[in-house]
Amino acid sequence: MNLRFLETFIWVARLNSFSATADRLHTTQAAVSNRIAALERELGVRLFDRDLRSVRLTPEGRAALSRAEDIVRLTQEFQGAISSKDALRGRLAMGAIDSVVHSWLPRLIRRIQQTYPCVELDLTVDTSLTIAGQFHRSELDLAIMMGPVIAPQVESRFLGSLPCSWYAAPDMDLPAEPLPIASLAAWPILAFSRGSKPHQDILRHFADAGVKATALSNFNSIATMMILAEDSLGVTMLPDAAAQGAITAGRLRRLAVTPPPPPIDVHAAYTTQPRNTIATTVASMAQAEAEAFGRRGRDEEGDAG
Amino acid sequence: MNLRFLETFIWVARLNSFSATADRLHTTQAAVSNRIAALERELGVRLFDRDLRSVRLTPEGRAALSRAEDIVRLTQEFQGAISSKDALRGRLAMGAIDSVVHSWLPRLIRRIQQTYPCVELDLTVDTSLTIAGQFHRSELDLAIMMGPVIAPQVESRFLGSLPCSWYAAPDMDLPAEPLPIASLAAWPILAFSRGSKPHQDILRHFADAGVKATALSNFNSIATMMILAEDSLGVTMLPDAAAQGAITAGRLRRLAVTPPPPPIDVHAAYTTQPRNTIATTVASMAQAEAEAFGRRGRDEEGDAG
DNA sequence: ACCAGTTACGTGAGCCGTAAGCATT
């Protein structure tokens, strides 16, 4: 009996899919298939009914699920309760983009400090382009940025999407919404620094709309962009999470623009060779925080709608 | 985290010894040492204080123990509850000596039948010599008999000791106890079949005492020996467990003889190559039953004294 | 010298990922 197999079983039961479980556990479909097969062989019981488009728990599988969850939960509690807080120690050079600073990074840092007080955090906040460059020059152990990193001996995990919107000060005199993207070009655009993906996205949007946008101002800091937008100096595209406070305070309003801007897909990258335990562990924690943040966002949206 | 490591940790905590744990789990001291070291490394916590003559739980280890026991217990319950009763199926040719028939074999058989109804039991009861011969000719999958089997690709487990004593009918006219072994030679000796180890032990005892015992009668069956002894036809050496009923009924009495007869050390043997899952599993069950039987015997003795 | 736990090291089983297979839409 193998705890990893039990955990795999639980995820397959939750997701009703071998391939989704493989993604979730960062392994292959074949590995998941083999783990379940091994578990079924060992128990002499069929845990899942597989017909071609679906995977469902058998009655035996249902009985096994609650027990398996107990075992895995107890094991995690065991690790948490007994494991020395000093077990993971050392320095972690982490790079992150500003958008996550305005969403779940504070929670992540707090959790790292509480769980591993002997890990020394060294945080760099910059654009994805800069973060990626530093990561490839091995100046960073863990890079949290847009887009996956495809490189040998680098593990890249999708952490979550941060939805974005256009924002402006409430007193700005804008046409009736929904605004076509082209119409925004009449105002100064407060945008991420040149060369960043959001910057390029904005350019492409305007290009698609047949408009040449010249009034793009470039900043490295979301906070700066927000302050300038609140002062009615232009319109800006931000992660919704960053704008939340200003919206609530009435200093910004969200613009309905077509097409809506794409979300920021946040990924974490770290080397697998050499293996970096701290980076791997923190990447898992980041994934959990990003997931919780996404869930919270959706729940609030659900409450509002 | 590995369940086998947790189980090893529990046994070391119970036995306060790495080597005893290695024996109990049928592995090497080095393996136990490495498992504990790995667990300690993973948790970043020292679980045991080792000074040279003793192993003791640290406070952290004590906290870990109860949780580890929960996890292992849940896992065993998981296996028991979910595992198909039909998972283990097939035929098991088992040989056993008469002494275990009169101690824990009935319980073992009942448990096998309840746990694995699809296992077909094929039981041979004979002397250790005969059982061993059949086992070596591959006529038996599992041999339960005296003495370990030392052979390549054969696993031999010590199951437990069955204490033995001399017995006679209460109305037999014997000298005052404790009786020196030599004095027994005056009566017919109802003994195990010639060539069996108890038979040889008796012969050696008499030889050591300088007495030539000619009145040895040979039987293959403990039940026969008991019936004849109850009819005052001689004195006999039996496992205490077998004589228990006759003692309680007043049909036999236990004789204090010096030196006392040696106990019967019962071992189980099965081939590791080819690997025989049923035999291995049943050997473990036999070990558990023999241990429980031994505990029960000692408890009763403790109650009486 | 002996005992009990640790360390070193070569070996083997088990698990993984790649890739091909298979059945169905």
Add this chain to the structure above:
DNA sequence: AATGCTTACGGCTCACGTAACTGGT
């Protein structure tokens, strides 16, 4: 053709056993 699980297979990691080591009586 695409999807989604299974099977086959080579590679690699990790745990094991053997054996040497350590440190204390």
